[in-house]
Amino acid sequence: MHLVDVLARDSFTASFEFFPPKNEAGWDSFFTTITDFGKLRPSFVSVTYGAGGSTRQFTHDLVVRIGKEAGLDAMPHLTCVNHSAQDIDRILSRYAEAGVSNILALRGDLPSGTTALTSDYSYASDLVQAVRAFAQSGRHPDPRGFGIAVAGYPEGHPQTPNTLVQMDHLKAKCDAGADLIISQLFFDNHAFYDWRERCELAGIKTPILAGIMPITTVTGLKRMAELAGGTKFPAALLRAVRRAQDDADAVSRVGIHWATEQCRDLLDHGVRGIHFYTLNRSDATRKIYENLGVSSTDALRL
Secondary structure (H helix, E strand, C coil), X not given: CXXXXXXXXXXXXXXXXXXXXXXXHHHHHHHHHHHHHHHCCCCEEEECXXXXXXXXXXXXXXXXXXXXXXXXXXXXXXXXXXXXXXXXXXXXXXXXXXXXXXXXXXXXXXXXXXXXXXXXXXXXXXXXXXXXXXXXXXXXCCCCCCEEEEEECCCCECCECCHHHXXXXXXXXXXXCCCEEEEEECCCHHHHHHHHHHHHHCCCXXXXXXXXXXXXXXXXXXXXXXXXXXXXXXXXXXXXXXXXXXXXXXXXXXHHHHHHHHHHHHHHCCCXXXXXXXXXXXXXHHHHHHHCCCXXXXXXXX
């Protein structure tokens, strides 16, 4: 289902992000877990794309398989790092032939050990324009072409410390044709609300989803700090994790409680939707739903 139609159908969206398993055993385990995610009835799901397109084939296969076997609307991430215009056109053609409706367009991370960007597209806004132009070729079964989501950074992007320039980049992506903004993960809702207001001041009217990732381990917290450069961890959260750090179950409970309170507050402040970074694990997301007093997104949509 095209993103425009998803947003028209659901006054509130709940969505999940997955990453492609690295081996056959991982695929079997993942599709056992996805049954649990399916019970939560997400508006859509997304599938990540490794640095420089390193999981290109896995991403494509997982998106197609999720649609066929799990009956979920799956949106692949697509990056322009290390891809030519011809590469992007071929990838879009394959997704169109497979009946994929939406794309999450990203500039993407450089592969480890690489310092130079090799691409026909320098910015995500260039990629958005290319995806939007694909509709004009008539090669997508939907005459509107792909629905397009893009990323937003409530607490800043490490490669663009100037927040005014950063907002210009987001506005350029929206002006190029983005249908939806999905935020980077954050742990301080005030930072998200301030950023949302700044988006409004910049004239951005594209719907914004809040990205939430519950902390489940101390190792995971440190990994998040590496992956999501610029994301701040409130002192109250760090104190709670430190108190529980010798008990793995207690750390998980702290993380789930914090994420639950974030989601409750976001709902109270009229967020358009929540995008859960799941790490392919359903337990934490399911517990957040239970803590919010809902069993599926049907209740969240009311």
